[in-house]
Amino acid sequence: MVKRNYVVFPIYSLKNIEYDFSYSLDNYFFEKYNLLPYKDSTTTVQINIIKNTHLFNVKIVIETVLKTTCDRCCNHLNIPIFEAFNHIIKQVSNPQHYHENESEPEITYLGFSETDLNFDDTIAEYLHIAIPHSTICNEFGFVCNEEMLHLIENMAPKPSTSHPFANKLNSIH
Numbered sequence: 195m196v197k198r199n200y201v202v203f204p205i206y207s208l209k210n211i212e213y214d215f216s217y218s219l220d221n222y223f224f225e226k227y228n229l230l231p232y233k234d235s236t237t238t239v240q241i242n243i244i245k246n247t248h249l250f251n252v253k254i255v256i257e258t259v260l261k262t263t264c265d266r267c268c269n270h271l272n273i274p275i276f277e278a279f280n281h282i283i284k285q286v287s288n289p290q291h292y293h294e295n296e297s298e299p300e301i302t303y304l305g306f307s308e309t310d311l312n313f314d315d316t317i318a319e320y321l322h323i324a325i326p327h328s329t330i331c332n333e334f335g336f337v338c339n340e341e342m343l344h345l346i347e348n349m350a351p352k353p354s355t356s357h358p359f360a361n362k363l364n365s366i367h
């Protein structure tokens with residue numbers, strides 16, 4: 195597989211000023227990170243970086259659409275996702291020490307020998323977090339498909355006949 199990066203900056207190219215970048219993510223990115231509910235969505239990532247020597251204040255804004263189905267009625271749902279988060283990157287002489295002793299997920303420590311700022315893993319992580327645990331129409335401003343709910347209800351086994359005691363009674367008759 196071809197190794198491909200999306201949101202990467204060579205550190206040496208960044209001066210002590212503010213930068214704004216815009217990217218789009220495609221299906222290769224979603225497959226690479228197993229983010230299949232986002233496939234075929236138009237996904238944009240805005241990155242704002244303020245560099246202050248060895249400190250980078252980063253703001254990442256992701257806009258996309260999550261494609262899923264309702265847990266109750268199986269309707270297809272397109273859920274707009276808008277995630278904005280702040281991230282801090284610090285260049286330090288012993289990044290391993292910081293990663294073992296600091297637990298803030300929003301801070302990344304990089305060694306001075308690192309050549310790139312790579313945001314792909316971070317963006318993928320936030321897209322994973324943005325996937326809701328349950329998806330039911332009304333939680334996202336949609337209405338369940340009544341016809342489908344009736345169908346599902348009729349398909350479900352009736353409690354009175356599925357109970358072992360009820361079955362026994364039926365077999366006596």
Ligand SMILES: [Zn+2]
Nearest residue numbers: 264267331338
């Ligand atoms: Zn529904």
